[in-house]
Amino acid sequence: MTGPAAVPTVRQVVDALDGRYPRSWAESWDRVGLVLGEPDHAVSRILCVVDCVPETVDQALAIGADLIVAHHPLLLKPVSSLAPDTFKGRIVHRLIRAEVALYTAHTNADVANPGVSDALAARLGLTGLRPLVPAEGAAAGEGRGVGRIGDLPEPLTLAALTALAADRLPATAAGVRAAGDPERVIRTVAVCGGAGDSFLADATRAGVDAYLCADLRHHPVSEHLADDGPAVLDAAHWATERPWLDEVASWLRSQSPVEVVVSDLDTDPWTVHVASASKETHP
Known part of the structure; x- marks a missing residue:
């Protein structure tokens, strides 16, 4: 025995x-x-x-x-x-x-396959995953790289995709916001766990319909859209990386007889979000 x-x-x-x-x-x-x-x-x-x-x-x-x-x-x-x-x-x-x-x-977990962005893509039900930016150097090969590109199970408008992301990702005060035509039809989506505005041009080159990441800033997004880039969705940094914890926890449990607990404590620094009730016109 x-x-x-x-x-x-x-x-x-x-x-x-x-x-x-x-x-x-x-x-x-x-x-x-x-x-x-x-x-x-x-x-x-x-x-x-x-x-x-x-x-x-x-x-x-x-x-x-x-x-x-x-x-x-x-x-x-x-x-x-x-x-x-x-x-x-x-x-x-x-x-x-x-x-x-x-x-x-x-960043070694970011480029891994499966890695941080795979877990994020899974929350949206994306299929046919491939790297947004393939890894180079020591990490090159076997589907590794920064971010993931995948296909939605069925086309959604940008507004509907934003609602889906808000429902599937861990809840935060920041929620999920989007930039672009709300009625734009989205079929292919790029995702990147964590800060992702440095990969806006990569999302454009990939020809995706929308790109979801965190920590997007005013001017890069404005210029990206002006250059006919894909729609963008901005979620809380913590919310885009929290899904990976479930995946690594499951793997750890499979390796040895340890108890693995995943923290659901929201460590995003933003704690209050108040949407304007109406738009004001200023002279």
């Missing part, structure tokens, strides 16, 4: 994650992999989060997590101090005291 599988260590979980999201796939400016934690500590419970912030650290400690798997790096930019009177220092000290390890998969 075979006994129960052994509980993995931090090192073993990290090795598995590094195998699925090799660090060499990350952008040169990115900081991914194990951030802190004792490699030989046992891992029986993992918390998957988009952001490692005080609220998700509270959650990790409350559920007794041994490891946090985060999408956004905690220490992306160099720091000269991790003193406990700083925002990031307090997080690091709390995690070390509680013996909770922290691992990050960021």
